[in-house]
Amino acid sequence: MNNPTLKEIAAQLGISITTVSKSLKGYSDVSEKTKKAVIELAQKLHYTPNSFAVNLRTKESKTIGLIIPTLVHDFFSNVIRGILEEAEKRDYLVIILQSNEKLEFEKKQIDLLLNKRVDGILMSLSNETGDFEHLKSIIAHNTPLVLFDKIAKLVSCSKVTINDKKAAYDAVSYLIKRGYKKIAHFRGSYLPQNAIDRFLGYKKALEDNGIPYDSSLVFVCDNNTDFEDGYENAKKVIDEHPEIDAIFAVTDLVAIGIIKYFNETGISIPKQIAVLGFSNWFMSSVISPKLSTIDQPGFEIGRRSASILFDEINLKKKNLPVIFQSIELETSIIEREST
């Protein structure tokens, strides 16, 4: 089954390609009669426009690119769902690439998407990403870019995040209100903005509540294997600081690693030590004890990011100025059994 072209339809009806094209696109300067004949034949032949030709002509691909650190991740899966939903509404397709938390890959993926001439790019940065030259090349190509979740404050483009600092501040304040006093923090790597902000929120909450900040209670989880990071550092914290009464983890997966270690060693949660996660993964509601955590609206982050990107694509098409937005979505504390 060969794909029919405008040319073939035109030939069969004995009219010009132009008229066929106009008929199919609903132009008004075609007689009802010819229009009808064209549409009928087109349907009969299952005509669909050759997207390669359309792309070339219109310089649009009707495709956007998405680069995320990793796919196997509840949060990102939900982000993708949100993005796909928005894209579908607008008849856009989405090319998905993983950076595997590597800057080197991230650069490569950007080049791939730019060469493919996608109409826009959505990104969450890798943990390794400390400089942003490669992002500037996107902007230099005049390709709309929206960063979400793991963003770079210094890059000028729209951003969709939660207020990580505030969320962490509220989380730790909540722990303090519940009576916990010796609160450890299992933080993320040093580069990602959200890890930094969560750490700062933790610190500020302590200080504002008259609890001195103690850097020896902060443990870094930067092996990109959150779960094991949590497990190993739980071991360490018990060794070095058996007196703690709570842990605020940068991620549910880290928290689940902690829970596993505590369950294995008979440390009772939350009686001996409370555990508070971050993100509200599905898993956190089925583990025992059920994990208290911060709800981070992944689906909504995806939806908003995509929606903003499409707006920018449209503005650009109309040669209108784009005003970059920085959206911060609301989070909330989910109280379960671990705190």
Add this chain to the structure above:
Amino acid sequence: MNNPTLKEIAAQLGISITTVSKSLKGYSDVSEKTKKAVIELAQKLHYTPNSFAVNLRTKESKTIGLIIPTLVHDFFSNVIRGILEEAEKRDYLVIILQSNEKLEFEKKQIDLLLNKRVDGILMSLSNETGDFEHLKSIIAHNTPLVLFDKIAKLVSCSKVTINDKKAAYDAVSYLIKRGYKKIAHFRGSYLPQNAIDRFLGYKKALEDNGIPYDSSLVFVCDNNTDFEDGYENAKKVIDEHPEIDAIFAVTDLVAIGIIKYFNETGISIPKQIAVLGFSNWFMSSVISPKLSTIDQPGFEIGRRSASILFDEINLKKKNLPVIFQSIELETSIIEREST
């Protein structure tokens, strides 16, 4: 920053477009001198071929499409990882779409990909998919198609699966060997081949071991919310058949629903009732009790499916005949605490 074209390079060097194109593609009938000049200028201008034009000319998109029922799923996430890895090796990009377990969406997604003229399509069918006309339209378009995981036996194309019947047979035989006698099965919906096969494997294992098959011990999980299905049916089975001593679940998520219900109601696993899952999700190793399950190699399924698809794309390009393959990957039993 406008993207430079062959034309511009040619103009700057005062030579023809043809010569520029040849130089860049390493043809031998260009003098070393001009070739060098062209390559240098191209690099300086950051020339990259316009993929729209290349697509149009070569009739290739260097893109494949992937349709899966749902993204938020450990198994599919791993499949995607495998696919992306293979695609990357070959400089192919992947467009990902979800069917949301709906036949209607599945049809629409196929049309989108076909209109986009992807070079090949990878699919796992939705639970609703009972007839396969839409798949035939892919084949009619002469677009290579590989089905994986949830396949249609009747469609002529390559397929990558596990041997679901055997895996289930082995699983239930294992339970019987461990001394369990009254084994319930929480099966998947009626349409998907893998749910059918797992059920058949369950039934055959009972029969081969002299345990009469009892249809009242089979519960259907078809609300596409596996976890709640498991939870609700666990309630039901305890009501109707408190005498059972084991449950073989079609999916880890179903099994986790069961575990949750049993944990809440104080039913001890595996002492009172054993639970065996299927797929080996990450989650199953952190829940308590840790879930025994069947390891289903998602990453490998993705890799193989993609690899076969690319082979078929290449054969087609060379006008060579394609022989469809049906690959069955190995599974194994992961023994943990729940059996």
Add this chain to the structure above:
DNA sequence: TTGTAAGCGTTATCAT
């Protein structure tokens, strides 16, 4: 109302 023709940026054939 219909059609002509140029152009998007490549690649490939055929001359020179």
Add this chain to the structure above:
DNA sequence: ATGATAACGCTTACAA
């Protein structure tokens, strides 16, 4: 060794 030219299939300004 180099280049003119046609073609891929579509859109659109401009004529007729």
